[in-house]
Amino acid sequence: xxxxxxxxxxxxxxxxxxxxxxxxxxxxxxxxxxxxxxxxxxxxxxxxxxxxxxxxxxxxxxxxxxxxxxxxxxxxxxxxxxxxxxxxxxxxxxxxxxxxxxxxxxxxxxxxxxxxxxxxxxxxxxxxxxxxxxxxxxxxxxxxxxxxxxxxxxxxxxxxxxxxxxxxxxxxxxxxxxxxxxxxxxxxxxxxxxxxxxxxxxxxxxxxxxxxxxxxxxxxxxxxxxxxxxxxxxxxxxxxxxxxxxxxxxxxxxxxxxxxxxxxxxxxxxxxxxxxxxxxxxxxxxxxxxxxxxxxxxxxxxxxxxxxxxxxxxxxxxxxxxxxxxxxxxxxxxxxxxxx
Numbered sequence: 561x562x563x564x565x566x567x568x569x570x571x572x573x574x575x576x577x578x579x580x581x582x583x584x585x586x587x588x589x590x591x592x593x594x595x596x597x598x599x600x601x602x603x604x605x606x607x608x609x610x611x612x613x614x615x616x617x618x619x620x621x622x623x624x625x626x627x628x629x630x631x632x633x634x635x636x637x638x639x640x641x642x643x644x645x646x647x648x649x650x651x652x653x654x655x656x657x658x659x660x661x662x663x664x665x666x667x668x669x670x671x672x673x674x675x676x677x678x679x680x681x682x683x684x685x686x687x688x689x690x691x692x693x694x695x696x697x698x699x700x701x702x703x704x705x706x707x708x709x710x711x712x713x714x715x716x717x718x719x720x721x722x723x724x725x726x727x728x729x730x731x732x733x734x735x736x737x738x739x740x741x742x743x744x745x746x747x748x749x750x751x752x753x754x755x756x757x758x759x760x761x762x763x764x765x766x767x768x769x770x771x772x773x774x775x776x777x778x779x780x781x782x783x784x785x786x787x788x789x790x791x792x793x794x795x796x797x798x799x800x801x802x803x804x805x806x807x808x809x810x811x812x813x814x815x816x817x818x819x820x821x822x823x824x825x826x827x828x829x830x831x832x833x834x835x836x837x838x839x840x841x842x843x844x845x846x847x848x849x850x851x852x853x854x855x856x857x858x859x860x861x862x863x864x865x866x867x868x869x870x871x872x873x874x875x876x877x878x879x880x881x882x883x884x885x886x887x888x889x890x891x892x893x894x895x896x897x898x899x900x
Contacts, residue, residue: 571611579607629664630654630874631683631691635700637671640789643818645846646863647694650716653867654692661875663689670702680705690874692716692867697761712877714870718762718887727877729870729888733763736859736892737770740841741813744857744900745774749811749839753783755798755823757790757815767815767843783809790815792848795822803830811900812840817848820856824899839900854898862890 573591577584580603589596590604607613632651634641641647655665666688668679683691683705690712696703696719706713707723715728722728745752754771758764772779785801787794795814799822802809814820820842824834832838834854842849845860869888876883 571613573613575611576604576607576613579610580604627687627689628662629666629688630658630871631666631668631688633668633670633679633691633693633702635670635693635695635697635702637789638669640791641669643792644790644816645848646816646844646861649846649863650694650867650870653864653869654871655867657868657871657875663875676701683711684709689878692870692874695761696722712874714873716866716870720762725885727873727883727885727888729866729873729890730762731861731866731892732889733766734770734773736894737767737813737843738774739770740843740857740859740894741771741774743894743896744811744813744839744841745778747811747835747839747900749900751780751783751806751809752778752811752813753780753785753802753806753809754813755795755802755815755819756784756786757794757798757819758788759786764815771813782806787819790818792818792822792825795819795824796826797822799823799826800830803827803832810838812838814840814842817842817844817846817852817856817858820858820899821848821852824852824856835898835900841900845895849895849897852899857897857900858895859892860895861892865890 573584573587577587580587582600582604586596586600587604590601632654634647636647658665670676670679680701691706692714693702694716696715696717698720700719703719703722707726713726715722715726717730718728752775754768756764756768759768768784782805783802785798787798795818798819799812802812812823814823820840823840827834827838834840842856842858843861845858849856849858873883
C-alpha cells in the first residue's frame with residue numbers, strides 16, 4: 561500500500577502515479593488536460609488529494625513558455641492610485657476575469673522615469689504573458705514597448721499614438737462631457753467654467769473638447785483652470801483659480817468626481833452655496849459623488865466593466881482569437897443629483 565510522504569518533502573508526480581496505480585505519463589496527461597479514461601482520471605484525482613500534490617507551476621512554465629500572469633500597469637502617481645476609486649474598480653474588474661481563467665494579476669505602478677526603466681526590463685523579460693494598461697499618455701515609452709514586443713495587451717483609454725492593431729476599451733469622453741455640460745447650461749447658468757484635469761492624456765483632453773463643444777460661442781478660455789491630476793486637492797486649487805478670474809462664475813464642470821468634491825470645498829470656504837450660487841457637475845459616478853453635500857450630478861463611468869472587458873481582450877489574444885482593434889466603447893449615462 562502506498563504511504564503518503566512526510567510533510568517535509570514535496571509530493572511528486574511519481575508519488576501520485578504510485579498511489580493511483582498508473583504510469584507517470586498517465587498522470588501527466590491528466591495534469592496537462594489530455595485524454596484518459598474516466599476510471600483513471602478518478603483514481604489520479606483521488607491520489608492527488610491523498611498525497612497532497614501541488615503542481616510545480618515554475619517547471620510547467622519552462623515548458624509552455626507562459627508565466628500564467630498578466631500585468632496591470634497604472635501610469636499614475638502612487639497617491640492617485642490610492643485615492644482614485646475608478647482605478648481600483650478597473651483593477652477589480654480585470655482581476656475577476658483573470659482569476660476565472662487561472663491567471664495571476666501583477667500590479668505595476670509607474671510613477672517615475674526609474675519605474676519606467678525597471679518595468680521595461682520586467683516586461684521585456686517575459687515575466688508576464690500580457691498586460692492591461694491604464695492612464696498611458698501620448699509618447700509614453702511603455703506604449704512603444706508594447707508595440708515593439710508584440711505583447712498581448714489592452715489599453716484602458718486611447719493614447720493618440722497607440723499603434724494600430726492594439727485593442728483598447730474606453731468611453732466616449734467627448735460626447736459624455738458635452739452632454740453633461742449642456743445639461744448644466746440648461747439649468748440657466750450663464751458663466752460656466754471647467755476644472756480640466758490631466759489634459760496630457762486622452763481622457764482629460766477629450767473632456768475639455770466636449771466642454772468646449774457644448775458651450776460653442778459662449779466658451780471662454782479664461783474660465784478653464786487646468787490642473788495636473790484627478791485629485792481632490794487639484795479641484796480645490798482649480799476652483800480657487802476660477803473664482804479669482806471670474807467672481808461671478810455660476811456653473812462648473814469638474815473633470816472628475818474627486819476634482820468636483822475639492823471644488824465644492826473651495827466654494828464653501830469662499831461662502832458660495834451649491835447649487836444656489838454655483839451649480840457643479842463631475843465625471844465618473846464614483847463614491848466621491850455620494851459623499852459630497854449636496855450629492856453630485858455626474859457621468860457614470862462603468863469602471864469595473866471596463867476592467868473586465870480589457871482583461872478579456874488580453875485573454876482572447878493569448879488564446880489566438882481575433883479581437884476588435886477599433887476600440888470597445890461602453891455607455892456612460894448621466895446621473896443627475898442635487899449639485900446643479
